[in-house]
Amino acid sequence: MFPVSTSSISHLSGTAGLPLCVSRDTLAAALGEGVLGPDQAQATTIGCQTIAENAEVELLQRLPSGFQFLRILKVKVTSASQPEPLVGYTIEISR
Secondary structure (H helix, E strand, O other): OOOOOHHHOEEEOOOOOOEEEOOHHHHHHHHHHHHHOOOHHHOOOOOEEEOOOOOEEEEEEEEOOOOOOEEEEEEEEEOOOOOOOEEEEEEEEOO
16 A cells, blocks of 8 residues: 555635534434434534634545435544544535
8 A cells, every 4th residue: 555645635615614423324313303303503413513714624535325416425624622632523505
């Protein structure tokens, strides 16, 4: 296996405020709660948090979702508020 070079690392922008969940199942629950819940602004799911404004988000893998407009991403998030980087799942919405 070859080491990853910095030129092959993909950093994402525009991810602040998106959910970051420990698994794809908790991400699905968060999306369902946010879309179907009575108050979208207060939709929270155990195992998920919101990506901070100042976070650096590194794309690890794009996963198929079954929808053309929505993709599931496996990412590594680093921010000043977290002592260790977090690996989890979030979404990417096509424009």
